[in-house]
Amino acid sequence: MELNDLQAQRQAKLERLRDAGLNPYPTRSSRTHSIAAALADFDALATSESSLTLAGRIVGARRVMGKIAFAHIEDGSAGIQLWISRAEVGDEAFLRFRDDLDTFDIVEVAGVLRLTQKGERSIFVRSITILAKTINPPPEKWAGLSDVEERHRQRYLDLIVNSERRDIFRARARTISTMRSVLDARGFVEVETPVLQPIYGGAAARPFTTYHNQLGQNLYLRIATELYLKRLIVGGFPGVYEISKNFRNEGVDRSHNPEFTMMECYQAFADYRDVMDLVEVMLREIALAVTGGTLVPYQGQQLDFGRPWPRISMAQAILEQTGIDIAQIHEIDVLHAAMNAANLKVERKGTWAKQVDEIFSEYVQPLLIQPTFIIDYPVELSPLAKRKPEQPAFTERFEAFIVGMEIGNAFSELNDPFDQEQRFLDQLKDFAAGDDEAHQMDADYVNALMYGMPPTGGLGIGIDRLVMVLTDQPTIREVILFPHMRQRD
Template sequence: MPLNDQQRARLEKIRELRAQGIDPYPARSSRTLTAADAVARFAELEPHLGGEPDPEPVTVAGRVVSIRDMGGTVFSHIRDSSGSIQLFLRRDAVGPEQLAWFKRYIDLNDFVEADGHLFRTRTGEISLQVTALRLLNKAINPPPDKWHGLTDVETRYRQRYVDLMTNPATREVFVTRAQVIRAIRRYLDERGFLEVETPTLQPIYGGAAARPFTTYYHALDQTFYLRISDELYLKRLIVGGYDRVYEICKDFRNEGIDARHNPEFTMLEFYVAYADYRDIMQMCEELIVFAAKEALGTLLLPWGSHTIDLTPPWTRMSFREALLRYTGIDFLAVTDQPTLYRLARELGADVRPDTVWPRILDELLKTFVRPALIQPTFVYDYPVALSPLAKRKPDDPRLVERFQLFVGGLELANAYTELNDPLDQFYRFLEQARDRARGDEEAMPIDEDFINALMYGMPPTGGFGLGIDRLVMLFTNRQTIREVILFPQLRSKPEPLGLTEDLQPYLDLVPGVQDSLACEDSPTEANSA
């Protein structure tokens, strides 16, 4: 879309500033205090100032978010990442020329830097009485029509920078996200875990049931995959001799996009030697409680119309009990695919006739069990066919030592007592291969190198995976995963912004470009000849 009148007016102001010898994009700032620090400084000094301004000059800087022109006085708020502060420009303090310059050249969205003295206005607001002001960045785009918040959802996701600029609640979500990740690292680091990094590009994908993204590695002349999980590499590290390892990483799954799924997402995985799924269940509870206290300061979380209480201990329920309670199906008694398919369809599950038995179970769990689990609930002891990397229960080889954590109808975590028998693991891979041949695109391929690693020996190990994005959804009461990912995947828009052609006439405003353009337009000696 073409440049609008406001954008063209701002570009002309850039032209005028350049003509005055003023760089609208200087490289440096002399800020001495953030907005929050400036306000805090005056609040601390005020009792000792006797109603006078702070005699010590300070310099603040930030984006202009409001301007009120009162004739001989201008009130303007600027904002930085710490908060906002009001600038007070009075003709007799800054001089008539500086005040007129501000009114002519400063617009909303510009970045400015102001020197002055802190004081409190008659209305009670801590402000900066400006003595000098400089432009730090001339914004060409004005803010959205409603400065109080960008409301179009798709635009908020596509232009997250505008969303962050205009919606304080959005900024707070990502502050909370950072606090959650910091708390998770602190919990694990204090308990002797080693943070590691494993490959994002993998020759064989594994560690989860998912369809991968495929790419081609030209230097190696080989097809590679974006990882769907880092599990198999982390367990190789347990084989190698580390007892406690973790990674917070990006995973990629070539699947649909909905309120709970984004093809690129963030996972925490950790592995503990000489532990089983009961130990990991306890650690999971402790970790999430610790993160909630650190990031939120409370264990009571608003979630839609519910209030979730994270106070331990959390409910524990076997997979068999959960499925019986919410579907009436005993999967230990219904072991053939046709019968399970018929029962699932009678309940209204969305499964195709060729869906393999374990995928039908998984769909029943997602459709009927998960939405009912609002308060924190561990569902444990899964069928072996659903868990190709988990250890069988010694007293019932049809089941594995696995649990999932559900909160607010979200699946947050998945954990096992890890399978460390290389022959059993090889058999499970073969079972996956058979499911793949039957049409299950999410079944894992055989990873012979991982089998080889297990043949060197892996101690009893507990493993754990936590969806960081979904945990942040829960902690910030956001009902869609796109709200907690800074730049979520979106379908490309059919029409570009159209800036390439519209900005061409203004390239002469860039220092040095005018000479370059003149050289390009001039005929070369060869052409002249």
């Protein structure tokens, strides 16, 4: 590989280490404590003059002042100052530190903990060993990698130089672990379902397609786990959940990534009202675990996860904001005429369901700042949800919204196999009419329903978007370790 001048200088230092008989990449470390553990027990270790061995990456500038040198190391748990005396470590090791080690190198130091004259907790080094010689130097403004695209392309570097970025992904881990705890405590069983599927389903989305050579058939990266999880409810599980990667062949923006993480859960003998209660409890517990409270700041606003969430029907929400009553308008031409009369500036869609969704997305969704449930969606928008007994044109479905983003989607699950088959057939008509996100026919799923699925409440929550909100991040890319990026030319 071609090296620039700075990389070549570091490579020359690496060769000097090798010439001195040192391995710049030794097999193992002899670390006895994490830095965080050493600092937590600092007073006792310092009083006893106990020898310990720490390891970490050199961060910030190294300072050499005559026969004394200073540096800081971090190991991911915490950081500590190195106090290095030429008299203590010897001439060879001291000069090696001065001449052949660099910022970003990973080292191991043995010594004792003491306070410096300025009161800084430090390790007074007795020996120093190279664990990994780095060839790439830190960025010029190493205390903060400011180029957003470079942060996403080189997430490893972003994590090195931006410690707050590591905090985001620790918060993401707490979000998922708390979600698991809430579900486990309620008797849900965590399961795994296929990523490669012969029929994609469970959501309105375009799939990624691949080909299995031996079987000679197209397969699809899953767009949702829903239909497999509901098969397990048919099979007798009282409650199941899966935290998984889903894949949708769609655009990339502040709230969309083609590969994203979802939690889906299904509970037998429950309906969408039970699921709304579960969402309120779950997100309150997650907010407490991640932020320490139920009032969560997001982009200058304060969100309240501690209160009951408003429950507003889709028809009522659209009527209030546009004056159009979708409960009374069922033809696309009539809906377009009503839009013209109301002077709605939205893209014209080819199907009634798509047009209703577009109106909602433009005129209602951006106003849903506080945690809110939009409930009772039209049947045409909800091919997997059960009809409302008192309003058969609508379904027992809700979506959970926060700061104008859909965070969750849930149904009283449709368990009538004949109704389900007809809705799949209706979706195929939409597909033939040009709706490339329409659901496909899944005959095996219909067959499963014919064995009987109990009344079931189902839920999907987008973990990436939820973490965006809880960590006050403006885009989904900030909460995905390796977001999808366009290839460079």
